[in-house]
Amino acid sequence: MPQNVWTRWPLREALAHEGMNETRRWxxxxxxxxxxxxxxxxxxxxxxxHGWWRVAGAAAVLLTVVAFHSxxxxxxxxxxWLSIGLFLAMxxxxxxxxxxxxxxxxxxxxxxxxxxxxxxxxxxxxLPCAAAALGAFALVNDDNWLTTAxxxxxxxxxxxxxxxxxxxxxxxxxxxAQERAARNAEAESAALAERGRIAREIHDVLAHSLSAQxxxxxxxxxxxxxxxxxxxxxxQLLERVTACRGMAREGLDxxxxxxxxxxxxxxxxxxxxRELAAAEGARLEITGERRGLIPExxxxxxxxxxxxxxxxxxxxxxxxxxxxxxYTEETIGLEVRNTLGHTExxxxxxxxxxxxxxxxxxxxxxxxxxxxxxxxxxSFVVRLQVPA
Numbered sequence: 453m454p455q456n457v458w459t460r461w462p463l464r465e466a467l468a469h470e471g472m473n474e475t476r477r478w479x480x481x482x483x484x485x486x487x488x489x490x491x492x493x494x495x496x497x498x499x500x501x502h503g504w505w506r507v508a509g510a511a512a513v514l515l516t517v518v519a520f521h522s523x524x525x526x527x528x529x530x531x532x533w534l535s536i537g538l539f540l541a542m543x544x545x546x547x548x549x550x551x552x553x554x555x556x557x558x559x560x561x562x563x564x565x566x567x568x569x570x571x572x573x574x575x576x577x578x579l580p581c582a583a584a585a586l587g588a589f590a591l592v593n594d595d596n597w598l599t600t601a602x603x604x605x606x607x608x609x610x611x612x613x614x615x616x617x618x619x620x621x622x623x624x625x626x627x628x629a630q631e632r633a634a635r636n637a638e639a640e641s642a643a644l645a646e647r648g649r650i651a652r653e654i655h656d657v658l659a660h661s662l663s664a665q666x667x668x669x670x671x672x673x674x675x676x677x678x679x680x681x682x683x684x685x686x687x688q689l690l691e692r693v694t695a696c697r698g699m700a701r702e703g704l705d706x707x708x709x710x711x712x713x714x715x716x717x718x719x720x721x722x723x724x725x726r727e728l729a730a731a732e733g734a735r736l737e738i739t740g741e742r743r744g745l746i747p748e749x750x751x752x753x754x755x756x757x758x759x760x761x762x763x764x765x766x767x768x769x770x771x772x773x774x775x776x777x778x779y780t781e782e783t784i785g786l787e788v789r790n791t792l793g794h795t796e797x798x799x800x801x802x803x804x805x806x807x808x809x810x811x812x813x814x815x816x817x818x819x820x821x822x823x824x825x826x827x828x829x830x831s832f833v834v835r836l837q838v839p840a
Contacts, residue, residue: 740779
């Protein structure tokens with residue numbers, strides 16, 4: 453819930469004078485230095501102090517400056533009662549100056565206390581403190597009541613304007629800090645998303661290529677282990693090794709393609725699916741008006757097709773497989789369907805991490821699409837739909 457306007461402190465950025473340009477800072481320092489010089493001059497030359505009492509008066513002025521500095525530090529820490537106690541001590545110092553006849557330091561102290569109280573304290577404390585300081589000033593002022601009232605009202609208005617100005621600067625600084633934090637968070641989120649994307653690409657490319665190589669290597673191993681005449685099985689071994697080499701080359705090409713995709717350079721998805729379907733012995737059908745796709749959608753179609761055909765090779769080798777690519781006005785769809793019940797699982801059906809379909813579904817959801825997979829009648833279907 454928002455804080456009460458009467459009890460909340462000014463923003464810390466306002467109390468610390470953040471966002472103030474160098475010109476205003478130097479002007480403020482010059483005014484404070486000039487004011488301090490005038491007070492010391494008035495104390496030493498125009499006050500009732502004589503001899504060593506002048507040194508005591510100058511020390512009192514410097515002590516007042518230290519008290520003001522402490523007041524600034526304590527209000528920055530938002531310690532209310534200590535701030536009020538120090539304010540009352542400065543007011544007592546002003547009365548002490550007035551009591552010994554040093555009217556100028558007393559008036560400056562009363563007026564300065566009123567302005568800084570309005571600038572730096574919560575309004576519930578600032579208004580009574582400022583009223584007390586300006587009231588004391590009005591009591592000792594020798595001018596007529598109209599001049600005194602006008603001066604007091606002007607000082608009160610000046611203090612409130614200074615408060616509003618500091619609050620405005622503090623608000624701007626806080627908004628800038630929040631914007632910087634939001635930008636940093638956005639950059640970090642983008643970096644994490646890019647890392648996730650690269651991780652998915654590495655997984656998808658290697659899972660497709662290496663699982664295929666493992667199938668052929670495992671088949672070659674079993675053939676060597678069980679064979680009684682390696683010369684007679686030489687043709688089969690050569691076929692497996694050649695296929696494994698082809699899969700390695702395919703994996704290398706896939707890696708290069710993934711790097712090109714990360715750079716935003718990809719060949720048409722139809723061309724890729726034709727080559728993939730031909731290599732896997734699947735039938736490809738394309739419907740709808742073909743058009744260019746956003747890189748993320750094209751990549752999702754490629755990887756889902758790749759993972760689906762890898763699963764067919766692992767779990768239903770030799771099954772009839774159909775790949776259907778569909779273009780609509782706002783989306784692109786991919787369906788990979790293979791028959792069930794007529795083939796035995798491959799030698800490596802239980803191999804792999806088991807996260808292939810999970811990874812494909814996450815890829816689709818990141819794009820605002822959907823992925824469904826499961827048996828339908830005598831077929832197993834993977835169906836992807838993503839905005840394009």
